[in-house]
Amino acid sequence: MALYREQGVVLRTYKLGETDRIVHLVTTGRGLVRAVAKGVRRPGSRFGGRLEPFSHVDLQLYEGRNLDVVTQAELITSFARVRGDFALSACGSTMVEAADRVAQPAERSTRLVLLLLDGLRALDRIPQHPSATLDAYLLRLASVAGYHPYLDACAGCGATGGHLVFSIAAGGVLCPRCAPPGSRGLDPAVPVLLDALLDGDWRGLDAAAADPRVRRAAAALVNSFLIYHLGGRCGRGELVPR
Numbered sequence: 001m002a003l004y005r006e007q008g009v010v011l012r013t014y015k016l017g018e019t020d021r022i023v024h025l026v027t028t029g030r031g032l033v034r035a036v037a038k039g040v041r042r043p044g045s046r047f048g049g050r051l052e053p054f055s056h057v058d059l060q061l062y063e064g065r066n067l068d069v070v071t072q073a074e075l076i077t078s079f080a081r082v083r084g085d086f087a088l089s090a091c092g093s094t095m096v097e098a099a100d101r102v103a104q105p106a107e108r109s110t111r112l113v114l115l116l117l118d119g120l121r122a123l124d125r126i127p128q129h130p131s132a133t134l135d136a137y138l139l140r141l142a143s144v145a146g147y148h149p150y151l152d153a154c155a156g157c158g159a160t161g162g163h164l165v166f167s168i169a170a171g172g173v174l175c176p177r178c179a180p181p182g183s184r185g186l187d188p189a190v191p192v193l194l195d196a197l198l199d200g201d202w203r204g205l206d207a208a209a210a211d212p213r214v215r216r217a218a219a220a221l222v223n224s225f226l227i228y229h230l231g232g233r234c235g236r237g238e239l240v241p242r
């Protein structure tokens, strides 16, 4: 059986039998990995505590027929602060659930891992508006998954300009010629925030998302965009405060 090493982020875990745990990870080299961690629920387990959701880990595994088996686990970052806070962990849970849905087995996923780590680090800094951090992650995740939102140019014809009609189905903003008649335009502050969510510095998100009305409008669009293009489970959880 082949041994291999991978770095990745634990997405979720669940119990198997009396003492084992199944772990879902997104790894840089092999994408989604489902592995068994044997004996980790026994007291004194060597690496049980390192395989918690959100943990960034360096693992050694061997290939099994159905599930791979974890033989070593080194913790790189635990993100324990995110796990320990209700609002932060709600956002983090939505992040890893969405990654679990987008990641594919046996597919290099460096961008996805880096994005997830960026999102978790941003939550770990205890942002004032964790929901804006989550929305930034989700919008960037759509882009990584192949659904890059059009924000600078019309999704219909490519005309540049600050367009204010947003079409979920078209995948972004529409110019006045491409927008269906009678379309209602967005508050001009909303596309500015969407731009910051998609491309801005993570540390600047609190300032960009300071206006709660604009933040809620952008969040609703991000949620609809993710549900439409990536499926229902990628939408933000109802527990996440806006």
Ligand SMILES: [Zn+2]
Pocket: 154, 155, 156, 157, 158, 159, 174, 175, 176, 177, 178, 179
């Ligand atoms: Zn157009």
